[in-house]
Amino acid sequence: MTSFRLPDAPRSIQKDNPIKFLLDSEAVDCLAHNIALVHGSFDASAFRQLALTNIAPLTFMERSAHIAAALKATLPAKFSEATAILLNTLTPPNIHTERLGLSVFFYLPHTRFIADYGRDAQHNAGEDPFEVAMRAQYELTRRFTAEFSIRPFLVHDFDRTLNQLMQWLADPDPHVRRLCSEGCRPRLPWGARIPQLVLDPTPALPILEALKNDPSLYVRRSVANHVGDIAKDHPALAFSLCERWLTHADKDLQWVIRHALRHPAKQGNATAIALRKAAGGK
CATH class of the missing domain: 1.25.40 (Serine Threonine Protein Phosphatase 5, Tetratricopeptide repeat)
Incomplete structure (x- = not known):
């Protein structure tokens, strides 16, 4: 079986190569390739077209949202099913915590997908998607970081999300x-500010x-x-x-x-x- 791919990326931000280009055609191709390996009915061509259309002027964070929207349009409509597919494409967790390079930013659209579509039952056939979203955050932070995607959950569901963070305090993974x-x-x-924690x-x-x-x-x-x-x-x-x-x-x-x-x-x-x-x- 062909292995999952990650796009080539420098180890640090280059002056003449803006960070937004980490989420360009190569990253989209790698994402399409990886999903197709685990989801046979995935329309990789439609995904590529949606993800790359009008992407050129977008900033780095805007690109992550744009690609996440393309995922929403081409993966199964139910959030839990779409998330299961994305998690099945993940490369092994990072062992190290330093000098990981920029290739891990490939997973920014994955985290954006969780943040944008994992907080509302309407994207999960009426079922509460919270537990699925938290499991996804856990797995994604081991490859990249979920520090951006966890914040909307804190803003909109503060007590439950903070309680989840408390449960992870003793996790063996740094x-x-x-x-x-x-x-x-x-x-x-x-990242978006968390007004409740800014205030108190x-x-x-x-x-x-x-x-x-x-x-x-x-x-x-x-x-x-x-x-x-x-x-x-x-x-x-x-x-x-x-x-x-x-x-x-x-x-x-x-x-x-x-x-x-x-x-x-x-x-x-x-x-x-x-x-x-x-x-x-x-």
């Missing part, structure tokens, strides 16, 4: 644990507490960036959290504190500067 923190960052770059970040604090000493730097970096987001809107809360963590902080947690407070410290905030110094900073 990609999954990182999602628990990164997915609910109030101000994630490239305290519901996510148990996640940060559980992951602040995570054995993976990949996860701890997300915790630090999450606290940094909190510091932009609620500096007193972020400072209080870091001060409490300092009490029994090892070198890894001291790094988290320094990284979390680097922006307010650069802006001259005296409390941030003092906390970073107490955490081993200059």
Whole structure:
């Protein structure tokens, strides 16, 4: 059996090659090829035509939505059936957490499909698609990241989605644990803000507490960036959290504190500067 394909991609963003070209004809061809391997009635030609029509002027994130819409038009109408097909095309989970290159962005349309069509029962023959969508998020974050696609679920179904993230906190895969923190960052770059957590970040604090000493730097970096987001809107809360963590902080947690407070410290905030110094900073 012919294996699944991923498009060629550089290891990092190139100055003369905008990131949006990661989702171009080669990515669409690879996606069509992969789906055809597991879904014999898939109309690959129709998918390619829909996915590539008028794609040229679109931004990177717009392209992901455009390709997801082409998937919606050519896969089975029921969300759970379409999602099962997409999950059957996934390559093995990433073992490493660093230097993965840009090829993983091939899965951005997959996550966009889940985000756009996995929140409404009308796309799933009247059945609640939440559990199917969460299983898909879990598998996709192990290959790419579900930090963007989990956010609409937090916005529209906050309690249930936050509870799901809590259940993943002890998962053995660092990609999954990182999602628990990164997915609910109030101000994630490239991602939609989560108004409820911008207004009140305290519901996510148990996640940060559980992951602040995570054995993976990949996860701890997300915790630090999450606290940094909190510091932009609620500096007193972020400072209080870091001060409490300092009490029994090892070198890894001291790094988290320094990284979390680097922006307010650069802006001259005296409390941030003092906390970073107490955490081993200059």
